[in-house]
C-alpha cells in the first residue's frame with residue numbers, strides 16, 4: 001500500500017460493500033430523483049466560451065482545510081449565478097469531507113449539471129449517483145482496468161449519465177479511448193505525488209481524439225491559463241481550490257469568468 005490513491009481505493013471498496021448491505025439497490029431505484037431528466041455537461045461545455053466546472057471541496061489529502069464554513073446550497077447557487085457550466089461535488093467523506101447528502105443539497109439548490117466526484121469502481125456507486133441527483137460521473141483510469149472502464153461507462157450511459165474519464169499519462173489515455181466516454185479529463189495533479197503541472201494537459205492534448213470533449217483538471221488559478229489551454233483544444237476546466245479557498249466561491253468564479261471572456 002504505497003500511495004494515497006491505493007489507500008483511498010482500499011477504503012472505498014470496504015465502504016461500498018458495507019453500503020450495499022445497508023441500502024438495497026431497489027431503494028436507490030425508487031428514489032424520486034432516480035428518473036429525473038439529466039442534463040449533459042459535455043453539451044454545456046461545447047456551447048460555452050469559458051467552460052468552467054466549479055467544484056465544492058472542503059478539504060483534500062493535499063490540503064487539510066480549504067473551506068469548512070459554507071453551505072453546499074449557497075456554493076451551488078453562487079456558482080450557477082456566476083455562469084459556470086457545471087458543478088463538481090466531492091462525495092468522499094474520509095479524505096475530502098464530502099457526502100452524498102452534499103450532492104442532494106446541491107441538487108436542490110441548482111439546475112446546473114452535477115458531477116459526482118468520487119472514486120468509482122462499482123456499478124452500485126452509479127446507481128447512488130443517479131439516486132442523489134448527479135448528471136455526470138467520474139471514472140479514474142489509474143484505478144480501473146480497461147474492462148472496468150468499458151463496463152462502468154456503459155452502465156452510466158444506460159442510466160442517462162455523462163462520463164468524464166480522468167487520466168494523467170499517455171498509458172492511461174491509450175487504454176481509456178473508447179465509445180461511451182463523453183469527456184476526457186487530464187488531471188494536472190498526480191494523485192500519487194500531488195505535484196501539479198499544467199504541462200500535463202498540454203502534452204496529452206495532441207493524442208486525445210477529436211470526438212471527446214477535452215477537460216483540464218486541477219491546479220488552475222489564473223484566467224490566462226484557460227486561454228492558453230483553449231489553444232490546445234480544451235473546452236472544459238475543473239477548478240476547485242481557487243474558488244473554494246475564498247469566502248464567496250460563487251463571486252470568485254464570476255470574476256474569473258468575466259476575465260476569461262474579456
Ligand SMILES: O=P(O)(O)OC[C@@H](O)[C@@H](O)c1c[nH]c2ccccc12
Nearest residue numbers: 187217218219220238239240241242
Ligand atoms: O482544487 P483544484 O486543484 O482546482 O482541483 C479540482 C479537481 O480537479 C480535483 O479536486 C480532482 C481532480 N480529480 C480528482 C479525483 C478525485 C478527487 C479530487 C480530484
